[in-house]
């Protein structure tokens with residue numbers, strides 16, 4: 001496995017995309033200007049950036065301090081309504097992920113869905129309407145390591161929303177979850193043309209993390225100048 005060390009000033013800043021799946025989050029950080037490395041326990045042949053297959057918490061503990069910023073999306077199945085109804089149990093990795101992130105001392109965000117937002121510390125919510133996307137897809141972001149995140153103004157939800165996973169009437173907004181129909185539409189709406197259905201149902205739209213990445217780069221640069 002790669003050993004990470006400090007790299008001289010002037011380099012591209014390095015971001016760890018933990019629990020990366022097919023790279024919705026990773027792509028946004030890449031577009032904001034970070035050099036992104038994704039980590040997932042499963043092989044992710046569609047991940048469009050540098051990738052390591054590993055347990056994400058072990059990887060953060062071993063190598064996280066070598067990155068300039070860390071993003072983590074621990075699995076949310078534990079907290080989705082349909083999983084609860086079906087009585088399925090999944091490990092809750094939010095607490096262990098936070099502990100691993102805090103131990104690195106690096107600026108970071110940990111993301112999750114509405115059902116888990118109560119477990120996050122003072123999360124900031126991002127919505128597709130903030131970025132002109134035709135889906136609302138609220139996602140919640142806890143920040144750490146001195147990073148602060150500001151959300152754009154939240155526009156009113158004016159479009160009708162199709163029911164979860166159901167076909168989307170013209171002019172309505174979709175919810176791309178479960179075994180949803182309309183993968184091509186979802187690719188366009190979410191801005192993830194390289195993904196399949198499995199990746200899309202899990203993904204953060206890259207527009208969200210491009211926004212976060214821009215704020216992270218500005219704050220890290222300010223700290224570097226002040227140091």
Ligand SMILES: C[S@@+](CC[C@H](N)C(=O)[O-])C[C@H]1O[C@@H](n2cnc3c(N)ncnc32)[C@H](O)[C@@H]1O
Nearest residue numbers: 019021023024025040041055056073202203204
């Ligand atoms: C919600 S998805 C992440 C979505 C991603 N942030 C995006 O925007 O496309 C969660 C991912 O965590 C992975 N995962 C679950 N447990 C893991 C573990 N212990 N270590 C690494 N990856 C894990 C799953 O394989 C899944 O791909």
